Structure formats: C-alpha cells, structure tokens
Amino acid sequence: MKTKHRISDHLQNATDMAQGLSLTQAMNEAARCHLCHDAPCSQSCPAGTDPATFIRKLRLRNIKGAIRTVKGNNVLSGICALVCPTEQLCQKGCVAAGMDKAIDIGGIQRFLVEHGWEMKFNPLEKEEKKSGKLAVIGSGPAGLSCAAEVAMAGHDVTIFESMEKAGGVLRYGVPSFRLHGDFLDRELKDLKELGIKFNCGKTITRAGAEGLLKKGYNAVFFAPGTWKTVELNLPGIDLKNVCNARDFLAEMRSADQTKIAQMVKGKNVAVYGGGSVAMDVATTAKSLGANKVYIIYRRSMKEMPAARHDLDMALANYVIFRPMSIVTELMGEKGKLISLKGIETDWKKPGETSSANLVPVEGTEFNLKVDVFVTALGYQAEPASKEICAGVSFSKKGLVETRNDGVTTANPLIFAGGDIVRGPALVVEAVADGKKAGQKIIELFQKEHPGKKVAKRGTR
Amino acid sequence: MAKIRDLSINICGVKFPNPFLLSSSPVSNTAEMVARAFDKGWGGVAYKTIAHDRTRIIHPSPRMAPFNYENKSLVALQNVEQTSDRPMKDNWADIRWLKKHYPKQVLIVSIMGFSLDEWIDLARMGEDNGADMLELNFSCPHMTVEGAGMKVGQAMELIEKFTSAVKKTVNIPVIAKLTSNVTDITIPALYAQKGGADAITAINTVRALTEIGLDDFVPKPNIHGKGAMSGMSGPAIKPIGLKCVTELAQCDGLKIPIIGCGGAETWVDIAEYLMCGAAAIQVTTGIIHYGQRIVEDMAEGLSDWMDAKKFNNLQEIVGKSLVKTVGTDAFDLSRQGIAQFDLDKCIGCGQCYIVCQDAGGQGLGWDSEKRRPVPDDKQCLSCMICGMVCPVDAMVSYKYKPGKQEILPPVMG
Ligand SMILES: Cc1cc2nc3c(=O)[nH]c(=O)nc-3n(C[C@H](O)[C@H](O)[C@H](O)COP(=O)(O)OP(=O)(O)OC[C@H]3O[C@@H](n4cnc5c(N)ncnc54)[C@H](O)[C@@H]3O)c2cc1C
Ligand SMILES: Cc1cc2nc3c(=O)[nH]c(=O)nc-3n(C[C@H](O)[C@H](O)[C@H](O)COP(=O)(O)O)c2cc1C
Numbered sequence: 001m002k003t004k005h006r007i008s009d010h011l012q013n014a015t016d017m018a019q020g021l022s023l024t025q026a027m028n029e030a031a032r033c034h035l036c037h038d039a040p041c042s043q044s045c046p047a048g049t050d051p052a053t054f055i056r057k058l059r060l061r062n063i064k065g066a067i068r069t070v071k072g073n074n075v076l077s078g079i080c081a082l083v084c085p086t087e088q089l090c091q092k093g094c095v096a097a098g099m100d101k102a103i104d105i106g107g108i109q110r111f112l113v114e115h116g117w118e119m120k121f122n123p124l125e126k127e128e129k130k131s132g133k134l135a136v137i138g139s140g141p142a143g144l145s146c147a148a149e150v151a152m153a154g155h156d157v158t159i160f161e162s163m164e165k166a167g168g169v170l171r172y173g174v175p176s177f178r179l180h181g182d183f184l185d186r187e188l189k190d191l192k193e194l195g196i197k198f199n200c201g202k203t204i205t206r207a208g209a210e211g212l213l214k215k216g217y218n219a220v221f222f223a224p225g226t227w228k229t230v231e232l233n234l235p236g237i238d239l240k241n242v243c244n245a246r247d248f249l250a251e252m253r254s255a256d257q258t259k260i261a262q263m264v265k266g267k268n269v270a271v272y273g274g275g276s277v278a279m280d281v282a283t284t285a286k287s288l289g290a291n292k293v294y295i296i297y298r299r300s301m302k303e304m305p306a307a308r309h310d311l312d313m314a315l316a317n318y319v320i321f322r323p324m325s326i327v328t329e330l331m332g333e334k335g336k337l338i339s340l341k342g343i344e345t346d347w348k349k350p351g352e353t354s355s356a357n358l359v360p361v362e363g364t365e366f367n368l369k370v371d372v373f374v375t376a377l378g379y380q381a382e383p384a385s386k387e388i389c390a391g392v393s394f395s396k397k398g399l400v401e402t403r404n405d406g407v408t409t410a411n412p413l414i415f416a417g418g419d420i421v422r423g424p425a426l427v428v429e430a431v432a433d434g435k436k437a438g439q440k441i442i443e444l445f446q447k448e449h450p451g452k453k454v455a456k457r458g459t460r
Numbered sequence: 461m462a463k464i465r466d467l468s469i470n471i472c473g474v475k476f477p478n479p480f481l482l483s484s485s486p487v488s489n490t491a492e493m494v495a496r497a498f499d500k501g502w503g504g505v506a507y508k509t510i511a512h513d514r515t516r517i518i519h520p521s522p523r524m525a526p527f528n529y530e531n532k533s534l535v536a537l538q539n540v541e542q543t544s545d546r547p548m549k550d551n552w553a554d555i556r557w558l559k560k561h562y563p564k565q566v567l568i569v570s571i572m573g574f575s576l577d578e579w580i581d582l583a584r585m586g587e588d589n590g591a592d593m594l595e596l597n598f599s600c601p602h603m604t605v606e607g608a609g610m611k612v613g614q615a616m617e618l619i620e621k622f623t624s625a626v627k628k629t630v631n632i633p634v635i636a637k638l639t640s641n642v643t644d645i646t647i648p649a650l651y652a653q654k655g656g657a658d659a660i661t662a663i664n665t666v667r668a669l670t671e672i673g674l675d676d677f678v679p680k681p682n683i684h685g686k687g688a689m690s691g692m693s694g695p696a697i698k699p700i701g702l703k704c705v706t707e708l709a710q711c712d713g714l715k716i717p718i719i720g721c722g723g724a725e726t727w728v729d730i731a732e733y734l735m736c737g738a739a740a741i742q743v744t745t746g747i748i749h750y751g752q753r754i755v756e757d758m759a760e761g762l763s764d765w766m767d768a769k770k771f772n773n774l775q776e777i778v779g780k781s782l783v784k785t786v787g788t789d790a791f792d793l794s795r796q797g798i799a800q801f802d803l804d805k806c807i808g809c810g811q812c813y814i815v816c817q818d819a820g821g822q823g824l825g826w827d828s829e830k831r832r833p834v835p836d837d838k839q840c841l842s843c844m845i846c847g848m849v850c851p852v853d854a855m856v857s858y859k860y861k862p863g864k865q866e867i868l869p870p871v872m873g
Pocket of ligand 1: 139168205276
C-alpha cells in the first residue's frame with residue numbers, strides 16, 4: 001500500500017493514504033493518556049470499541065492483548081480508525097483535552113491493527129462448526145460485521161453483493177486517500193479467514209430474501225445501504241460535466257481514473273453541499289489538479305454537517321468555501337457547462353438555523369466560471385430495496401422499520417441494519433448494527449438447534 | 461540575559477571555576493571533545509581512565525544499551541565499556557595540550573593499574589603530563605581484566621595499598637573513585653583516607669542488569685549472543701548516588717571532600733548533590749543523552765536558585781541537607797495530616813480514585829455524574845499516592861492536621 005505523507009493534511013496525490021503512527025509515536029500518544037477510571041472514551045462508541053482498555057494494554061506493553069481488544073470489539077476497527085469522526089465519538093469526552101488535547105485514539109487504533117498485520121496476528125477466532133446458514137445482502141460495513149459475528153460463532157455465512165468487489169461505501173465511496181483499497185483488502189482478509197463466502201457481482205432482486213430462505217438459508221441479514229442520490233431540479237442540470245458525488249467518487253475508486261482526471265485537471269469545479277461527502281469530492285478534485293474548487297453551501301460554516309477532519313482536509317487543500325449561498329442556474333455552451341449563477345442567503349428569523357428559515361438576498365447574485373459541477377446533497381434508499389424483502393415493513397422514505405433494538409424486522413427470519421435502517425449514517429453505526437443483528441441471529445440459530453451451547457464469542 | 465554568579469569552589473586547594481565536571485567516560489575521551497566542553501562552560505574534567513599500554517584494551521561491541529520506561533528513553537544506561545583504548549602516548553599528548561590551552565579548568569587524570577607498579581607508573585606519568593589531580597578508578601564494575609576495577613574497590617587493603625603507593629609517588633591531590641557495589645561505602649572510603657587519599661568520588665556505575673532480550677534471552681547490551689552484569693548509570697542511579705554521598709558526608713571519621721557522581725542531568729540534581737555534601741559533581745549519561753549543552757542550564761538554574769535562596773557562595777550549599785537527614789526513629793509521629801483536593805482544578809480522570817481504592821485507604825469515593833473524586837477525610841491515610849498519579853499541578857496537596865495525635869505504644873509484630 002502506498003502510504004507516503006506523514007501527518008500533513010496536504011495531499012500529494014488523490015490516491016495515497018497518509019502513513020500511520022510508528023510504534024514510538026503510538027507509545028508516545030498512549031503515554032499522554034490518563035488511563036481514566038470509568039473512561040469516557042469507552043462509553044461513546046456505537047460499536048462498543050474500548051479505547052481505555054486497549055490504550056492501557058499498549059501502555060503496559062501488552063500489545064497482542066491490545067490488538068485482541070481492538071479487533072474483538074469491532075472487526076472493522078482498522079477501517080473505523082480511518083473513517084470515524086472520532087472527535088464526535090470516542091475522543092469527544094477525552095479527559096486529556098482538559099490538559100492539552102484529546103488523545104489520538106484513531107491513530108493508536110490504526111497502529112494496533114496494522115501492527116497485528118505486521119506480526120501476522122489475527123485475534124479473530126472461529127468456534128466449532130455449527131449448523132446455521134446465514135445469507136447477507138450487501139457487503140458494506142453492516143453486512144461485513146454481521147457476517148463476521150455469525151461466522152465466529154461457527155455458522156456458515158455467505159455474502160451477496162451486486163458490485164464487483166466487497167466493501168460497499170468503503171470500496172466505492174470513501175476516497176482512497178482516507179481509506180486505501182489495499183487497507184480495505186487487508187482487513188477483509190482477516191474476515192475471509194473466518195470462512196465467510198463472498199458472492200460478488202450478484203444482485204438480489206425482487207423477493208430475493210424469500211428465495212434465499214427457500215434455498216436453505218436459515219436467516220437473512222439485509223444491508224443494502226442507501227445508494228440513490230438526492231437529485232436537483234435546476235436549469236442546466238443535464239449539461240455535460242455535471243454529475244453527482246456518488247458517481248464521481250465511484251469513478252475515483254475504479255481501476256482507471258484518467259477520464260475523471262481529464263474532466264477536472266486545470267478546471268474550475270463547484271461542489272454543492274456541506275457534508276463530508278462534499279468535502280471528499282472537493283479535496284479529491286483538488287488533488288487531481290483542479291484549478292479552483294468551490295464548496296457552495298446554503299447555510300453557514302457553523303451548520304456544515306461535515307466532520308471536522310474532512311473540513312480541515314478541504315481547507316488544507318485550498319478549497320474555497322462559499323457558505324450562505326445557493327445555486328440558481330447552470331449555464332452551458334454547446335451542451336457543456338461553462339458557469340453557474342447563484343445568490344447569497346440569509347436567515348428569515350435571526351437565530352434560527354434550519355434550512356427552512358433561509359431566504360435569498362436580493363442584490364447578492366453572483367456568477368462563477370466553473371467547468372464541472374458536482375452535487376453532494378445526500379443519499380436515499382433505492383426504491384428497489386423495498387421489493388427484496390416480503391413481510392418487512394418500510395417507511396415512506398423507503399427505510400426498513402425495525403423493533404426498538406434497531407435490527408429485528410417484522411419478518412422473524414430477516415434482520416436489517418446500517419443505512420437502510422438509519423438513513424445515511426456512519427460506518428461505525430453500521431458495524432454496531434451488524435454486530436447486534438449477528439448476536440440476534442446466533443440466538444435464533446441456537447433456538448432452532450438447541451442442544452449445543454452458544455459460547456460467548458471469543459477472540460484468540 | 462541571565463547573569464551567572466560566581467560558582468567557583470575550592471577542593472583540596474584546587475580552584476574549580478564551577479562544580480560541573482565531565483566524568484571519566486566516552487564524554488572525556490579526547491582533548492578535542494573536552495576542549496569543546498570547556499568552551500561551553502564545563503569547569504573541569506575527569507579524563508577517560510588510562511590504563512597501562514601493557515594490556516591492550518578492546519571494547520566489547522556494542523558496548524551500551526538504554527533502559528527505557530514507557531515512552532521515555534535512557535532512564536538509565538547499561539554499559540560494558542573498558543578503560544581508554546587509545547595508546548597512552550596519545551592520551552598524554554592530549555592531556556598536555558589541554559593543560560596548556562585550558563589552564564583555568566581543572567584537569568583530573570583518571571588511572572587504573574592492573575598491578576602495583578602500573579599504578580605507580582601511571583600516577584607519575586599523569587603528574588608529569590600536567591594533571592591537576594589524579595582519580596584512582598577503584599570502581600569500574602565490568603573490567604574484562606581479572607581482579608581490576610570494582611574488584612579493588614571491594615578489597616579494602618588493596619584500596620589502601622594502591623592509594624598510598626600513588627600518594628608516595630606524586631605531589632598533586634589524589635581522589636579515590638569508589639563503587640556503590642558494597643554494603644557500606646564509608647568503609648572503602650576510610651581505607652582510601654588511610655592510604656592518604658585527598659578526596660572521594662562517588663559513585664561509579666551500579667552493577668546491574670537492565671533489560672533482557674525476549675527473543676534471544678540475552679541481557680543487553682547483547683554482545684553477539686552474550687550479555688553480562690555491568691555498569692548502570694543515568695537518572696535511575698541518582699538516588700543511590702545521593703545516598704552514598706550523604707553516608708560519606710555524615711561519616712564521622714571521614715574528613716576529606718567528596719565529589720558526587722551518578723545520574724545528574726539538571727541543576728536540580730546538582731543542587732541535591734551539593735546539599736548531600738558533594739563539593740562538585742561529575743556527569744556522563746546526561747551528556748550521552750543531551751550533549752554538552754546541558755551545562756548552560758545547570759549554571760543558569762543553579763545561579764537563579766542561589767539568588768532565590770540567598771546563598772553567598774557554593775560552599776554554603778555543601779552539606780545543607782545533612783542535619784535534616786536523620787534516622788527514621790527521629791520522626792515526630794504525633795504530627796499527622798490528610799490529602800487535600802482542589803476540585804476546581806480537577807480534569808476528571810479518576811486515577812486518584814483507582815489507586816486509593818487499590819493501594820490506599822479507600823478514602824476516596826467517585827461521583828460518576830460529575831467525574832470527580834469524593835474525599836472521605838476519616839479514611840485518608842495521608843499516603844499521598846493520589847497526588848502522585850494526579851496529572852494536574854497542585855490539585856492534591858498534603859494538609860497537616862494540627863493538634864497532637866495520641867501516640868500508642870509500639871506493638872510487636
Ligand atoms: C462518499 C461517502 C463517504 C462517507 N464517508 C464516511 C466516513 O468518512 N465516515 C463514516 O463513518 N461514514 C461515512 N459515510 C457513511 C457510511 O459509509 C455509511 O453509513 C455506511 O457505509 C453504511 O453501511 P451499510 O453497510 O449500511 O451500507 P453500504 O456501505 O452502502 O453497503 C451496502 C452494500 O450493499 C450492496 N447492495 C445494495 N443492494 C444490493 C442488492 N440488491 N443485492 C446485492 N447487494 C446489494 C451495495 O452494492 C453495497 O455494496 C460515507 C458515505 C458516503 C456515501
Ligand atoms: C560508557 C561509559 C564508560 C565509562 N567509563 C568509565 C571509565 O573509564 N572510568 C570511570 O571511572 N568511570 C567510567 N564510567 C562511569 C562514569 O564516569 C560515571 O561514574 C557513571 O556513569 C555515573 O555517572 P552518570 O550517571 O552521570 O553517567 C563510564 C560510564 C559510561 C556510561
């Protein structure tokens with residue numbers, strides 16, 4: 001894997017990932033930790049990651065034990081270390097911030113996972129073989145974590161994935177400067193060692209969940225994510241070089257980036273939206289050699305939903321921010337985008353920062369000379385997802401309706417998790433859902449095949 | 461700009477411009493290195509121990525290994541270095557050159573003989589080549605030559621014999637450098653004094669084993685598959701050095717001055733050695749760790765502290781802590797106290813709570829809502845470990861509880 005630059009946020013190119021901490025750097029960071037009683041960091045991860053314990057283990061030179069803790073709680077802990085908005089999660093309540101700054105928990109976590117790979121130590125353990133058979137639809141973080149949970153209990157697990165490769169958003173969304181494909185493959189290798197079967201290039205279609213149950217699977221975990229983009233009704237939206245973030249980022253993760261590089265290099269690019277995905281697109285465009293890259297966002301910088309780190313990354317790469325602005329028209333010449341028209345916004349009622357409270361301000365109209373326009377306005381459930389699972393109820397937005405546990409559906413043999421339940425959310429939340437659903441499925445299999453004791457899942 | 465005070469001191473009639481000396485080791489191996497150190501402000505040198513050319517010296521390779529603690533490197537240093545491996549004539553030439561170009565700095569020549577005539581020979585050559593003082597190395601704990609170094613420092617009659625032979629040979633003051641690897645360091649010191657020694661240097665490295673390889677089971681430094689007990693130096697041995705210097709300074713029969721050595725890196729360490737009774741302090745590992753530049757901070761720091769404490773000269777500091785260093789039976793046990801918490805400063809890590817529960821008197825509760833310790837004065841043992849683990853300055857302090865405590869008669873146990 002190419003990991004060149006260290007520490008600096010400024011990208012050298014679009015696909016290289018920053019190097020992780022060295023042993024010494026990780027030990028230095030661990031030495032700053034206060035090893036708190038009742039540590040806040042360990043209470044704030046949706047997936048139950050336990051930094052207080054793995055940092056203590058590292059500090060006391062129990063490195064294998066630390067890796068066991070990291071991986072044992074979260075089978076995608078390497079990936080989460082890279083993509084989690086840690087400042088909103090584990091690092092949020094960090095007591096060390098009271099002295100200077102929060103511990104770089106993500107950095108230590110990544111170090112431990114990579115160190116385990118270096119030492120060829122995979123703590124994930126499989127129990128004796130059992131008779132349950134699980135089908136997982138979707139190989140995003142939710143599907144992967146559920147598959148691992150159930151496979152570790154000794155059951156047979158097959159993942160069905162429509163794309164060519166496994167990973168979901170991790171493979172076709174998150175830019176590789178944050179999560180390189182090699183890193184993803186390496187963490188998937190740990191899962192493959194559990195015997196999980198990957199059936200890629202296989203889309204499950206209408207009534208497919210029932211079909212799988214009929215074919216002999218004892219349960220289905222449904223985790224197709226939310227892949228439909230929120231479209232914009234704007235004059236000029238059909239012009240050439242206008243696209244959405246999903247396609248832009250997926251192209252970046254494809255084998256050949258020459259086409260997209262050609263579209264962007266030396267050109268002016270405008271990205272519409274203020275979330276992490278918008279930042280990812282803008283930073284990527286900049287790293288591909290774009291001239292000016294704008295982020296246009298209707299509310300203020302303060303309301304931007306992007307994770308701090310993603311925002312900083314865009315800033316460090318000279319992305320230009322135009323908050324409190326909306327786009328009104330895309331202008332073209334010979335079918336090709338040449339500029340956009342926009343107008344600034346203000347709050348109708350001061351102090352209230354919802355988008356419904358926004359108004360365009362007369363006299364603030366502006367023109368930007370842009371060659372590429374990328375919408376990054378969010379994702380929704382694919383309407384087709386509904387048709388896959390009979391007996392499961394869906395909301396108006398096309399999301400699965402579950403019981404309070406967040407994973408049990410109206411069909412007792414079908415469980416769901418990740419974005420298809422929550423709407424666009426976080427990787428670590430998808431992991432948490434998969435883990436929880438996995439535990440429910442193990443219980444279900446146990447009920448169906450009593451006699452054998454279900455041991456609490458262990459790590460080596 | 462810092463104004464450095466006069467830090468000079470007199471030892472055995474020799475004027476030291478300041479108490480900061482390079483000790484005999486790689487940091488004092490050549491005239492070129494020592495000259496640079498003098499330029500930076502070091503007041504003198506105990507030049508790297510010279511042995512007789514008759515025995516060829518070869519250093520084991522590698523010869524040092526660090527002792528690390530958590531993320532901190534060089535808490536101590538383990539070494540198996542021998543005496544100087546340079547030809548004697550090169551060392552004498554260097555010593556002559558140094559004396560000529562740096563007449564004000566004190567030049568102590570360290571020697572080690574492997575027989576009586578070698579001691580006499582080396583002593584004479586040392587004086588002839590311009591040494592201000594001689595230091596007899598009775599203390600290296602890892603000589604590859606049988607019966608040398610520390611072996612002498614542990615054999616009292618040999619100390620006396622070699623010291624007295626040297627004293628009869630030269631007119632310059634003679635220092636005996638002693639090892640701490642004995643039960644009571646005052647005994648070899650008294651023998652050295654009997655032999656005529658004019659001063660004592662204490663201590664040399666402490667015989668130790670700092671780390672052992674987990675893959676190869678070899679103690680470090682790993683000399684191609686073999687390790688050995690050898691000399692440990694650096695901050696970890698300062699407490700042993702302070703103990704030895706204090707014992708020497710408090711020894712009634714010992715009338716000669718003491719030069720401290722062992723683990724000094726900062727002016728604080730220097731001040732402590734002075735208070736224990738050392739008149740000057742030698743340094744090696746501090747320089748191995750940070751370079752010669754540390755002397756600037758020693759001088760500035762010591763000078764400021766002397767101003768703050770209104771000391772007129774260095775001599776006033778020497779032995780300052782001795783009257784307050786007593787036997788434990790002299791404590792006033794009627795005076796007791798408790799740990800006191802300034803909770804406004806607390807950052808909520810709870811380490812105090814953990815250690816009080818597990819190693820103290822269970823005198824702290826925990827408010828998990830507020831993330832704050834809840835002191836229970838009645839249970840507090842005043843052991844103060846809460847304060848030791850607290851990351852915040854001055855959040856935990858010791859508070860004396862006035863009023864005489866009733867003293868119960870001692871219980872046999
Ligand atoms: C560009 C982008 C960047 C993001 N960056 C971050 C980030 O930095 N940090 C973070 O925490 N979150 C981030 N997120 C959100 C996060 O990626 C998602 O919350 C998470 O991936 C949801 O996981 P999932 O398993 O539910 O779905 P997905 O990751 O979407 O995976 C679903 C998988 O199911 C497959 N599938 C769908 N339908 C079928 C079918 N019918 N048959 C077979 N397979 C099917 C899909 O091809 C896909 O591979 C980002 C999202 C995007 C879009
Ligand atoms: C590598 C090394 C070599 C040393 N060689 C000698 C020596 O030749 N003669 C000697 O008297 N002491 C020698 N010492 C001991 C030092 O002079 C000093 O007494 C000891 O290291 C303790 O001081 P420090 O903690 O400041 O290093 C050596 C120490 C080290 C680390």
